[in-house]
Amino acid sequence: MRLQQSEPRIPGRTDPADTDQVQSVTLPDVADKAGHPIWTGAYGQLDSETPAPPERAPLGWDRPSADTGLHLSYFIQWFLFAVGGFGFLAYVMVQEYRNLNQDDPEERERALDRQRRKDAKPKSDAEIEDELLTSGR
Structure with a gap:
C-alpha cells in the first residue's frame, strides 16, 4: 500500500451530478x-494484493483485442482514394497540355480525330431527347 496526497481540484471541472463520483x-x-x-x-x-486476484483486469473488463479489425477496409478506402486522386491529376495534366498546345498542328489533328470518333458513336437516348426538346418538335 502506498500513501498518496490529496489531488488538487481541476479548474473548470465539476463532479458528475447525482453520482458518487468525484472529478x-x-x-x-x-x-x-x-x-x-x-x-x-x-x-x-x-x-499489490496477497493472494493475487485470479484475473488482473480492471473492474473485471477483458483486455482489449489486438486484432487489426477494420483497418484493412480503411487501407483499401484510402488506396482507392489515392488512385482516384492520381487519376484526376493525370486527367488535369492532359487537359492542360491540350489547352497549351492547341495551336500545334499535331495536336489539332489529334483533336479532330477525337471529335470524329465522338461523332461516329451512336447517340444515346438522352442526347436524342435533348435534340428533340431543343428543336421544338
Missing part, C-alpha cells in the same frame, strides 16, 4: 460524498 481524488470532496468523516491527510493506493 479528482480531492479528499475533502470525497468526505462530502461519503457522508461520514474520513482522514483527509492522504489516501491509500493499492500496490
